[in-house]
Amino acid sequence: TQLLEQSPQFLSIQEGENLTVYCNSSSVFSSLQWYRQEPGEGPVLLVTVVTGGEVKKLKRLTFQFGDARKDSSLHITAAQPGDTGLYLCAGAPTGNQFYFGTGTSLTVIP
Amino acid sequence: NAGVTQTPKFQVLKTGQSMTLQCAQDMNHEYMSWYRQDPGMGLRLIHYSVGAGITDQGEVPNGYNVSRSTTEDFPLRLLSAAPSQTSVYFCASSYVGGGAHTGELFFGEGSRLTVL
Numbered sequence: 001t002q003l004l005e006q007s008p009q010f011l012s013i014q015e016g017e018n019l020t021v022y023c024n025s026s027s028v029f030s031s032l033q034w035y036r037q038e039p040g041e042g043p044v045l046l047v048t049v050v051t052g053g054e055v056k057k058l059k060r061l062t063f064q065f066g067d068a069r070k071d072s073s074l075h076i077t078a079a080q081p082g083d084t085g086l087y088l089c090a091g092a093p094t095g096n097q098f099y100f101g102t103g104t105s106l107t108v109i110p
Numbered sequence: 111n112a113g114v115t116q117t118p119k120f121q122v123l124k125t126g127q128s129m130t131l132q133c134a135q136d137m138n139h140e141y142m143s144w145y146r147q148d149p150g151m152g153l154r155l156i157h158y159s160v161g162a163g164i165t166d167q168g169e170v171p172n173g174y175n176v177s178r179s180t181t182e183d184f185p186l187r188l189l190s191a192a193p194s195q196t197s198v199y200f201c202a203s204s205y206v207g208g209g210a211h212t213g214e215l216f217f218g219e220g221s222r223l224t225v226l
Contacts, residue, residue: 002152009150033214042114042200042217043153088152090215096160096206097168098143098215100153 003027004089004101012107013079021074021104023089030092032072034063035100037086043100079108112136116201116218123191123225131186131221133201141204141213142184143168144176146197147220153200159184160206191225198222 007022023032031050035043047056049065049072056063060083062075072089089101117132135142143158155168159178173195175187184203188195199221204213 002154004152006152035215040219042202042219043215044217045214048214090153096141096158096166097155098158098204099155099169100145102150103152 002102003093003099004091006087006089006101006104008104009102010105010107012109015080015108015110016078019076019079019106021076021087021106023072023074023101025070025091025093027093028069030069032065032069032089032091034072034074035088035090037088037103043086043088076106079106081108081110084108114201114203114216114218116199116221118221119219120222121224123188123223125192125225127191128187128189129191129223130188131199131201131223133184133186133218134182135184135201135203135216136182137203137205137216138181139203139205139216140181141206142178143202143204143215144174144184144186145200145202146170146195147200148197156186156199188223191223193225196223196225 033048034046037043047063052067052069054065060077064073087104092098114135140161144156145153157176159165201218202215204215
């Protein structure tokens with residue numbers, strides 16, 4: 001069992017559709033981050049959420065941190081083929097052990 | 111800017127062989143870490159370091175050793191490779207200010223290791 005569980009694991013949608021990815025834990029996090037990874041490359045940071053209930057928007061991507069700081073969600077509006085990739089949530093519940101979620105592989109079909 | 115550099119990018123080993131994955135960063139980051147990435151499991155933390163001379167274990171440390179003699183370098187050693195260590199390995203670094211770790215992790219391009 002991993003500290004951060006993501007759902008769904010795989011998502012294949014048509015261009016223009018909306019989607020939501022969830023990141024859940026039983027632990028409290030001081031902050032959570034979302035990364036996006038493309039094949040053959042390392043993950044790249046999209047956003048950091050710090051305050052419980054916080055909502056951050058990055059163009060068509062909306063990130064929310066749960067009130068209890070145990071979960072987060074990523075919502076993409078009108079998905080485009082360029083959004084295809086592996087989305088990972090990450091955080092450090094205590095100290096310096098920085099954990100990643102199980103990942104959500106998104107494919108947007110033109 | 112080079113950022114985080116990992117070598118080699120690809121390696122094939124036989125069971126029982128040893129090797130070292132190299133990781134270097136030029137951003138003067140205190141924090142460095144090694145992850146392995148396997149299908150359906152995201153990234154799992156192997157070892158990490160918060161500065162030269164300081165290392166600690168992550169989620170899956172067995173079979174791996176690390177050292178941190180300089181700020182720039184953080185090599186990962188496999189002393190006796192096993193097929194279960196077939197994976198893609200990522201090195202990452204971050205600036206850690208204050209107490210809470212909220213800094214961005216910068217990743218290398220990964221090292222794909224196959225153990226036969």
